Amino acid sequence: MKLLFIILFLFVVDIYFYTGTISTLTKFFNNPIIYKLVYWFLSIAVYVVIIYISITYIRTTPSIRLNNNVIFTSLIGVLFISKLIGSIPLIIDDILRLFKVITSLFNTNYSIHDVKRLDFLKKSALLFSGVLFSTLLIGMKWGRYNFKKNYQDIFIKDWPVALNNYKIIHISDLHLGSFNDVDKFNEAIEMINAENADLVVFTGDLVNNYHEEAIPYIDALKKIKSKDGKLSILGNHDYCDYVMLKRDSQEWKTNFKKLLELEKEVGFDLLLNESRVISKGENKFNIVGVENWGAGNFNKDGDLDAAMNIVDDSLPTILLSHDPSHWKEVVLKSDYDIDLQLSGHTHGMQFGIEIPGFKWSPVKYRYKEWAGLYENVGKQIYVNRGLGHLGYAGRVGIMPDISVLNIMSKI
Numbered sequence: 001m002k003l004l005f006i007i008l009f010l011f012v013v014d015i016y017f018y019t020g021t022i023s024t025l026t027k028f029f030n031n032p033i034i035y036k037l038v039y040w041f042l043s044i045a046v047y048v049v050i051i052y053i054s055i056t057y058i059r060t061t062p063s064i065r066l067n068n069n070v071i072f073t074s075l076i077g078v079l080f081i082s083k084l085i086g087s088i089p090l091i092i093d094d095i096l097r098l099f100k101v102i103t104s105l106f107n108t109n110y111s112i113h114d115v116k117r118l119d120f121l122k123k124s125a126l127l128f129s130g131v132l133f134s135t136l137l138i139g140m141k142w143g144r145y146n147f148k149k150n151y152q153d154i155f156i157k158d159w160p161v162a163l164n165n166y167k168i169i170h171i172s173d174l175h176l177g178s179f180n181d182v183d184k185f186n187e188a189i190e191m192i193n194a195e196n197a198d199l200v201v202f203t204g205d206l207v208n209n210y211h212e213e214a215i216p217y218i219d220a221l222k223k224i225k226s227k228d229g230k231l232s233i234l235g236n237h238d239y240c241d242y243v244m245l246k247r248d249s250q251e252w253k254t255n256f257k258k259l260l261e262l263e264k265e266v267g268f269d270l271l272l273n274e275s276r277v278i279s280k281g282e283n284k285f286n287i288v289g290v291e292n293w294g295a296g297n298f299n300k301d302g303d304l305d306a307a308m309n310i311v312d313d314s315l316p317t318i319l320l321s322h323d324p325s326h327w328k329e330v331v332l333k334s335d336y337d338i339d340l341q342l343s344g345h346t347h348g349m350q351f352g353i354e355i356p357g358f359k360w361s362p363v364k365y366r367y368k369e370w371a372g373l374y375e376n377v378g379k380q381i382y383v384n385r386g387l388g389h390l391g392y393a394g395r396v397g398i399m400p401d402i403s404v405l406n407i408m409s410k411i
Helices: 002-028 032-060 069-106 115-143 182-193 211-222 250-265 325-331
Strands: 148-156 166-171 199-202 230-232 274-280 283-289 317-320 340-343 353-355 358-360 372-376 379-383 401-409
Touching: 002 032, 002 069, 002 115, 032 069, 069 115, 148 372, 148 379, 182 211, 182 401, 211 250, 230 283, 325 340, 325 379
Parallel strands: 148 401, 166 199, 199 230, 283 317, 317 340, 340 379
Antiparallel strands: 166 401, 274 283, 353 358, 372 379
């Protein structure tokens, strides 16, 4: 039933966009039937692919075999999002038409709607759709694995002067079920190791759903190096909650257990509402890690009280928490002296603008802290933009992120 509804919705979008633009497009074709045949052939092919992926989804998703489903679904999404956005000028046109009809009922002298204006809106629909479609395709081709190092100095009060320029590599949201290229992932690992970090932290979402998705990348994950170890936490996708498995089922328990074992196998020290003390001679600081806690309908397995239970408040404290909403909703409201929170989750929506001095993404309207460093009442949070991708197999403007954090004492 859900599949039928999705196809029906996409078909309605197809019909609306087609009928709204056909008169304009046929002017560019000597034989309009060619456009009609091409348009509907591609649309029907898309419906067939949707049905095929839906039927084979359960069988292919947990497989250790890499497949191109993420590419197919992304192309489908790009095509229909472009049509949907391109339909906005057509909707405006229809509103104007409706206004004209209503006005004409009360005014017989009302003039005919300006045809040029209608042509302009139809051309705008094609322009918006075409530009967005091309941009998203470019993001799939050149943005998906265009790894970028983002360097950030972070000043923490009471940070030991002897540990100034302490380098933390912060990565997040690998989503290995979507990555689909072991060689490309190895390139990212090489970039991480080239920094010769003091510490590597991973703030969750190793997979999309199943632990098997990470199996092809085990050897690559083992290669991650740092002087003082590598720590990790879980993200919302690591709990396998999005495939409707009940947590009391044996399948869920087995998958979750194997995910935890896999994290240990690759060398991550996984923090499940617990803490560690990082010692460099006589100089120390706390690393605290909570399970996922997200505002709204996201799971709330994170327990800050349990994680902070044995923490020495006299030491600087860095918190690993996947979802940045945890910061304002819980951390800032607590009495705990947490100097810095490191998060991920937002991906920067994988779409936006980020240039020196300016950054924007639609995700900012959902998460106020969505990429980079933020401060509130002397506390700080840094949000990684994600190294992998989910849903859309691409990146536009907001590149895959390897955050290089330089920690220093605040004078």
